Amino acid sequence: MNQQLILDISPTPAQTLENFVVGANQEVLNALEACAPGRAIYLYGPPGAGRTHLLKAMALQWKAPFFDATSRPLEIKRLAETEHINTLLVAIDDVDKFSTSAQAAVFALYNRWREVAATGRAFALLLSGREPPIGVKVREDLRTRLGWDLVFRLSLLSDEQRAEVMERRADQRNLHLTPEVMNWVLNHYERDMSRVIALIDALDHYSLTRKRHITLPLLRDLLAEGKLPT
Numbered sequence: 636m637n638q639q640l641i642l643d644i645s646p647t648p649a650q651t652l653e654n655f656v657v658g659a660n661q662e663v664l665n666a667l668e669a670c671a672p673g674r675a676i677y678l679y680g681p682p683g684a685g686r687t688h689l690l691k692a693m694a695l696q697w698k699a700p701f702f703d704a705t706s707r708p709l710e711i712k713r714l715a716e717t718e719h720i721n722t723l724l725v726a727i728d729d730v731d732k733f734s735t736s737a738q739a740a741v742f743a744l745y746n747r748w749r750e751v752a753a754t755g756r757a758f759a760l761l762l763s764g765r766e767p768p769i770g771v772k773v774r775e776d777l778r779t780r781l782g783w784d785l786v787f788r789l790s791l792l793s794d795e796q797r798a799e800v801m802e803r804r805a806d807q808r809n810l811h812l813t814p815e816v817m818n819w820v821l822n823h824y825e826r827d828m829s830r831v832i833a834l835i836d837a838l839d840h841y842s843l844t845r846k847r848h849i850t851l852p853l854l855r856d857l858l859a860e861g862k863l864p865t
Contacts, residue, residue, distance in 0.1 A: 650691045656800050656828050658792040660685065666785055667693060672723050673757035675748060677781045679764050679771070680789030683826030686763040689789075690726040693761055699724040704732035711740035715747045724759040730781070731764040731771050738774050745780040792828065794821050800828050804835045815851045 657664055666676060667689060678686050687703075694701035699722050702711055711727075714720060725748075727741060741762075748760045764771045768782035792800075798817060805812045812835070824831060841857045842849045 649695065650688045650829055651695065652689070652692045654829075655685060655688055655692060656792055656796065658796050659790040660787075663689070663787045663789060666787060667761075670724070670759050670761070672759050673752040675745075675760040675762075675784035677762050677764070677768060677784075677786045678789055679767050679786070681765065681791060684789035684791050685827070686789055687728050688827070688829055690728045690761055690763055693724060694726040697722075697724040697759075699726060701726045701728065703728040704734075704737070706737070708734060708737035708740045711737065711744060715740060715743040720747070720751075720756065720758055722758055724761060727760075727762045729764065730762050730777075731766065731773055733773070735774070738777050742774065742777045742780065745777065745783070749783070791826055797821060797826070797828065797831070801831060801835060804832050808836070808839050810835070810839055810849060812849060813851070816849060816854055819851055819854065 652664065652667065655664065663678065670676060670693070678689065680686060691701060693699070700710075700714065702725070714722075714725065725744065727744075730738070730741060733741065745760065748758065751757050762781065764773075764781070766772070767788065768778060768786060771778055771781060773781075798821060801812065801817060801820065820831060820834065824834065837857060838849050838854060842853060845853065845856075847853050
């Protein structure tokens with residue numbers, strides 16, 4: 636079976652609040668579950684801590700727009716300038732990776748958020764970056780706005796917590812992951828647990844098509860064949 640077919644039958648699980656692995660981030664999850672129009676929340680933390688997962692989960696739950704560094708700045712600018720913003724939430728990921736023009740559009744959206752925050756036209760604003768507001772590398776007027784409301788730091792899962800998630804997923808699929816495979820993933824693969832879960836699912840299908848047990852050589856063969864789901 637070729638790599639494309641493996642990807643087709645092994646999609647990355649939808650990112651939701653329910654399948655977010657909380658770890659030490661319960662306070663963050665509580666704030667997101669209590670989020671309401673008029674609230675702004677800025678999340679920061681290292682890669683793999685779950686910033687993108689949470690923003691996509693909130694956008695999915697609220698049926699709201701999601702923007703990142705690949706989005707066109709004009710789309711954000713139009714949203715900020717529209718007479719009636721037809722959404723209750725806007726999610727903006729990795730704001731520190733935005734171009735100058737995109738940062739200007741986010742700045743305008745922040746001003747619009749503050750203008751309507753106490754009215755019936757209020758919407759929630761959810762943003763993320765790698766650094767806290769005081770250290771994030773964006774234009775100064777936008778940087779100060781990132782700290783206007785709630786700010787939370789996301790912590791990475793411990794290796795023990797990551798192992799528990801892997802074992803739970805393997806049990807759901809009736810798989811046996813050897814200690815060698817578990818240790819390799821924990822030490823060499825990405826920390827983003829949605830990617831780890833996608834890897835386990837792909838391993839399941841790959842082992843079936845190759846009629847081989849899941850071992851470290853099988854895992855390496857899978858990874859050597861091409862890019863896994865993103």
